[in-house]
Amino acid sequence: EVQLVESGGGLVQPGGSLRLSCAASGFTFSSYWMHWVRQASGKGLVWVSRINSDGSDTSYADSVKGRFTISRDNAKNTLYLQMNSLRAEDTAVYYCARGGVAGRNDYWGQGTLVTVSA
Amino acid sequence: DIQMTQSPSSLSASVGDRVTITCRASQSISSYLHWYQQKPGKAPKLLIYAASSLQSGVPSRFSGSGSGTDFTLTINSLQPEDFATYYCQQSYSTLGTFGQGTKVEIK
Numbered sequence: 001e002v003q004l005v006e007s008g009g010g011l012v013q014p015g016g017s018l019r020l021s022c023a024a025s026g027f028t029f030s031s032y033w034m035h036w037v038r039q040a041s042g043k044g045l046v047w048v049s050r051i052n053s054d055g056s057d058t059s060y061a062d063s064v065k066g067r068f069t070i071s072r073d074n075a076k077n078t079l080y081l082q083m084n085s086l087r088a089e090d091t092a093v094y095y096c097a098r099g100g101v102a103g104r105n106d107y108w109g110q111g112t113l114v115t116v117s118a
Numbered sequence: 119d120i121q122m123t124q125s126p127s128s129l130s131a132s133v134g135d136r137v138t139i140t141c142r143a144s145q146s147i148s149s150y151l152h153w154y155q156q157k158p159g160k161a162p163k164l165l166i167y168a169a170s171s172l173q174s175g176v177p178s179r180f181s182g183s184g185s186g187t188d189f190t191l192t193i194n195s196l197q198p199e200d201f202a203t204y205y206c207q208q209s210y211s212t213l214g215t216f217g218q219g220t221k222v223e224i225k
Contacts, residue, residue: 037216044205044218050214101167102149103209104173105164106167108163
């Protein structure tokens with residue numbers, strides 16, 4: 001059974017940093033692209049970042065470029081999102097998702113809440 | 119960047135109704151269009167991928183169509199468990215933008 005479990009969320013002050021993790025199981029993690037998607041309370045889904053299967057290629061939404069870094073450890077079956085210079089508008093539930101055929105996100109984690117507030 | 123526009127933003131329907139949601143891309147995205155269902159407090163669930171392919175385990179009352187810039191999600195015979203918010207997403211470009219969502223409510 002495919003499982004994605006996010007962790008690392010919490011309360012952080014503006015300008016602070018946080019690292020999210022997504023532990024994957026039930027599939028060959030090193031064969032799949034992975035994504036981060038976020039959702040502010042009561043708002044829609046926003047794509048944040050993605051990484052290819054070996055970690056050599058990454059992309060970011062303009063709103064996080066230069067502040068967030070996506071990475072992965074295929075030996076540990078874990079995806080990461082390093083978030084620096086956090087702003088109030090980064091407050092959201094962050095989901096990791098597996099990138100399947102044709103770019104679909106076929107499995108999602110349960111999400112981890114990040115709150116940026118003084 | 120490719121913009122995705124869904125309509126309507128919300129709709130009210132009754133159990134048994136046929137519901138149609140549309141998604142328009144700001145440029146051609148071929149068939150790189152996917153539909154998700156999200157219920158409150160839950161992660162999104164993939165329903166349709168590549169515009170018209172039904173994800174495994176998803177009931178056949180859900181269907182998708184379209185290519186290029188205009189796409190449609192249809193729910194035939196709406197069931198109580200289908201009241202949720204639906205999102206389209208394009209994967210044609212690296213930045214996998216979502217539509218703003220369509221909330222399907224009980225009439």
